[in-house]
Amino acid sequence: MELCIGPYASYHTLIIINAVSPVLFLICSPWVPESPYFLLNNNKKDEAVKTMVWLRGGITTKSAETIVTDIQAFIDRSKTDKKSIKDLVATPATIKGLLMTIILLALQQLSGMPVMLIYTQQLFEQTGTNISASLSAILFGIVYVLGATAGPVFSKQCGFRLPLIVSCLFLFLCEFILGVYLYFDANGYEVSQFKFTVMVCVLGYAAIYNFALGPMPWAIMGEVLPPNVKGKASTIATFCCFLSAFLAVKMFPILSDILPNYVIFWMFASVNIIASVFTLLFVPNTKGMSLQQIQDKLASKKPTNGSEQT
Numbered sequence: 001m002e003l004c005i006g007p008y009a010s011y012h013t014l015i016i017i018n019a020v021s022p023v024l025f026l027i028c029s030p031w032v033p034e035s036p037y038f039l040l041n042n043n044k045k046d047e048a049v050k051t052m053v054w055l056r057g058g059i060t061t062k063s064a065e066t067i068v069t070d071i072q073a074f075i076d077r078s079k080t081d082k083k084s085i086k087d088l089v090a091t092p093a094t095i096k097g098l099l100m101t102i103i104l105l106a107l108q109q110l111s112g113m114p115v116m117l118i119y120t121q122q123l124f125e126q127t128g129t130n131i132s133a134s135l136s137a138i139l140f141g142i143v144y145v146l147g148a149t150a151g152p153v154f155s156k157q158c159g160f161r162l163p164l165i166v167s168c169l170f171l172f173l174c175e176f177i178l179g180v181y182l183y184f185d186a187n188g189y190e191v192s193q194f195k196f197t198v199m200v201c202v203l204g205y206a207a208i209y210n211f212a213l214g215p216m217p218w219a220i221m222g223e224v225l226p227p228n229v230k231g232k233a234s235t236i237a238t239f240c241c242f243l244s245a246f247l248a249v250k251m252f253p254i255l256s257d258i259l260p261n262y263v264i265f266w267m268f269a270s271v272n273i274i275a276s277v278f279t280l281l282f283v284p285n286t287k288g289m290s291l292q293q294i295q296d297k298l299a300s301k302k303p304t305n306g307s308e309q310t
Contacts, residue, residue, distance in 0.1 A: 004138045037227065040072050057156070070290040075227065088229050088236075093298035097224035098233045100282060104217035105241035107275040111168075112175055112268030113209050114249045120202055123178075143203045147210035159287030160216045160223075161279060167212030168276035174205040175269035182262035213275065223286050224294055 005017060036055070039048035045068060052064040089095055116123075121136050154163045178201040185191050225233045255264050284297050 004141050036068060036071055037075065040068065040075055045072070067290050070292045074291055088233055090229075091295075091299060093295040094226065094229055094233075096282075096298045097221075097226075098229075098236065100224060101217065101221040101233070101237040102240045103278060104220060104275070104283070105237055106244040107271055107278065108213055108217050109241055109244035109248050110268070111171060111209070111213060111271045111275060112205075112248065112265070113214065114245045115252045115268070116202060116205055116209075118249060119252065123202060124198060139199075139203055140206050143207040144210050147207035148215065151211040151215060155212070155216065155219070159285045160212075160220055161283055161285040163212040164216050164279045164283065165276050167208050167216075168272045168279065170208045171205060171213060172269045172272040172276070174201045174208065175265045175272065177201055178205075179262040179265035179269060182260070182265065186260055186262060213272075220283065220286070223291075224284075224298060226291065226295060 005014065009017065033051045033054065034047070036048040036052050039045070039051060048068050048071075049061060049064045052067055053059055053061060056064065056067075088098060117140075120140055124136055151163065177197065181191060181194060181197045181201070191197075221234060221237055222230075252264065284294070286294050286297075289297070
């Protein structure tokens with residue numbers, strides 16, 4: 001919304017418009033159900049079962065009760081454990097979960113999205129595309145939202161792993177093709193008839209990024225980290241994420257003075273290949289699995305009996 005309205009509104013007007021969303025959230029929040037973890041911590045098992053049925057899209061009450069029982073057992077164990085920073089490396093599952101989220105979030109930022117977001121207009125200007133700053137921002141915002149809308153639909157059906165792999169591969173293609181265009185343009189080839197390539201690659205990148213690579217590492221972090229370390233682990237992972245974003249944004253203009261832009265975009269493209277291979281090899285498919293089953297899988301144990309696949 002900011003990308004669409006921002007070019008035509010003053011700062012004061014934009015601030016007022018942005019205040020509408022939190023107000024609406026505050027008004028609607030009483031109808032948002034509490035999480036099963038919160039309900040179980042407050043001895044409300046029946047409500048937790050009802051919430052689990054709703055969250056899992058209408059699974060049977062028996063399946064929901066099984067999941068809730070697993071969660072309750074995990075909560076009970078977490079309460080008896082003394083929490084400390086050592087919990088982050090207490091078990092192989094915790095170590096793997098933390099490293100997985102750190103690497104995914106770092107690759108997410110190093111794939112080039114911060115550069116695409118900040119330097120969209122400059123990219124269009126460098127290639128002679130006659131698109132105004134306001135229009136480029138609006139188009140970017142529209143496809144960004146479309147990608148975010150489609151992602152949850154596919155992840156509900158396929159889990160996080162497959163959409164993440166496919167997303168990374170398409171992001172590689174977008175940046176690789178953009179690099180090819182910049183290569184031919186920098187070496188004096190006639191590419192004026194292919195100017196639309198820049199728009200297609202940049203906007204396609206925005207949509208595909210927000211389809212999976214943007215949101216799903218955060219969702220995976222929520223699934224693979226147990227409650228007793230989630231606060232500390234998510235803090236570390238978030239710090240690494242934004243540190244990677246800072247480095248990507250700050251290094252782009254420096255690298256642009258040293259290397260041709262097409263080389264830089266090929267470097268970003270290679271990160272997407274790394275992210276795809278990493279997901280294929282190390283990120284488990286957690287669709288329909290309880291927290292205990294996920295922890296067992298990360299620890300390379302035989303999964304315990306739990307929820308049915310949804």
